[in-house]
Amino acid sequence: AQSVTQLGSHVSVSEGALVLLRCNYSSSVPPYLFWYVQYPNQGLQLLLKYTSAATLVKGINGFEAEFKKSETSFHLTKPSAHMSDAAEYFCAVSDILTGGGNKLTFGTGTQLKVEL
Amino acid sequence: EAQVTQNPRYLITVTGKKLTVTCSQNMNHEYMSWYRQDPGLGLRQIYYSMNVEVTDKGDVPEGYKVSRKEKRNFPLILESPSPNQTSLYFCASSLGQVDRGYEQYFGPGTRLTVT
Numbered sequence: 266a267q268s269v270t271q272l273g274s275h276v277s278v279s280e281g282a283l284v285l286l287r288c289n290y291s292s293s294v295p296p297y298l299f300w301y302v303q304y305p306n307q308g309l310q311l312l313l314k315y316t317s318a319a320t321l322v323k324g325i326n327g328f329e330a331e332f333k334k335s336e337t338s339f340h341l342t343k344p345s346a347h348m349s350d351a352a353e354y355f356c357a358v359s360d361i362l363t364g365g366g367n368k369l370t371f372g373t374g375t376q377l378k379v380e381l
Numbered sequence: 382e383a384q385v386t387q388n389p390r391y392l393i394t395v396t397g398k399k400l401t402v403t404c405s406q407n408m409n410h411e412y413m414s415w416y417r418q419d420p421g422l423g424l425r426q427i428y429y430s431m432n433v434e435v436t437d438k439g440d441v442p443e444g445y446k447v448s449r450k451e452k453r454n455f456p457l458i459l460e461s462p463s464p465n466q467t468s469l470y471f472c473a474s475s476l477g478q479v480d481r482g483y484e485q486y487f488g489p490g491t492r493l494t495v496t
Contacts, residue, residue, distance in 0.1 A: 274421070299484070308385075308471060308487040309424075355423060368414070368439065369473075369485055371423040 267292045267358045271372035279380050284343040286375045288330075288356030291337065297359035298339045299369065300330055304352045312354075315339060326350070351379045383408045385488035387472050393494045394462055402457045402491050404472030412475040413455040414439070414485065415447065417468040424471065430455055462495040469493075 272287040290296055297316050301309040313324025320332045326349075330341045339356060353376050357369040385406045394400055406413065414429040416439075426439030430449040444466055446458040455474075459466060469492050473485040 301487075306490075308489045309473075310487075311484055314484060357424075368426055368429065369416075369424070371416075371425075373421055373423040 267360055267370050269356050269358050269372040271356050271375050273375055275376045277378040278346045280348055281345050284346045286341040286354050288339045289337050290358045299357045300341050301355045302352050346379045348379050385472055385474055385486055387488040387491050391492050395496055396463055397461050399460050404455045405453050406474040410474035410476055414473045415457050416471045419468050464495050467495050
């Protein structure tokens with residue numbers, strides 16, 4: 266079974282500082298990897314995804330993630346944090362189901378706090 | 382607007398009183414799924430459906446039922462809710478096509494409290 270580990274349930278950064286949220290995965294096949302963001306009282310919104318094309322993936326709101334097979338990692342970064350980035354972030358790996366569709370296996374999430 | 386809708390958004394109920402949370406998508410997606418979100422556990426899949434009349438268990442199906450009689454709707458049924466089902470529930474849908482990377486679109490969530 267595939268799995269995802271997110272190191273650090275809470276991360277705090279200053280506004281303007283680098284954001285680094287860590288994600289490591291375990292997969293027996295080339296993975297599809299996703300980062301989702303959840304703002305307070307809202308559903309999950311896709312930030313970016315890796316689907317075996319370019320290893321450096323750019324997403325919305327200035328976020329990007331790099332797929333490193335040798336490290337089984339897919340860390341999320343943003344060069345300069347903004348107050349509006351405060352949210353919970355989830356890394357997920359996709360299991361492809363027979364007949365179509367997929368099951369997302371999520372990490373436990375990282376709450377990002379941005380301080381002035 | 383392409384979206385997944387859920388109702389109700391908030392629900393407080395008592396142990397044993399049957400309830401249904403509705404989910405509807407307007408994107409003609411074949412695949413739909415239910416997740417529950419609990420602090421420290423992330424999101425876990427309850428049930429999924431790959432098409433009309435085709436459903437299967439996810440990781441935590443105990444105490445839940447689903448049905449898929451129409452492509453757009455995928456209700457979640459709790460026939461006898463218990464306090465351990467207090468959680469935040471999300472419905473999601475997906476085209477399930479390889480060129481989309483199997484992206485799932487999520488509803489806004491339903492916060493359920495069972496007393």
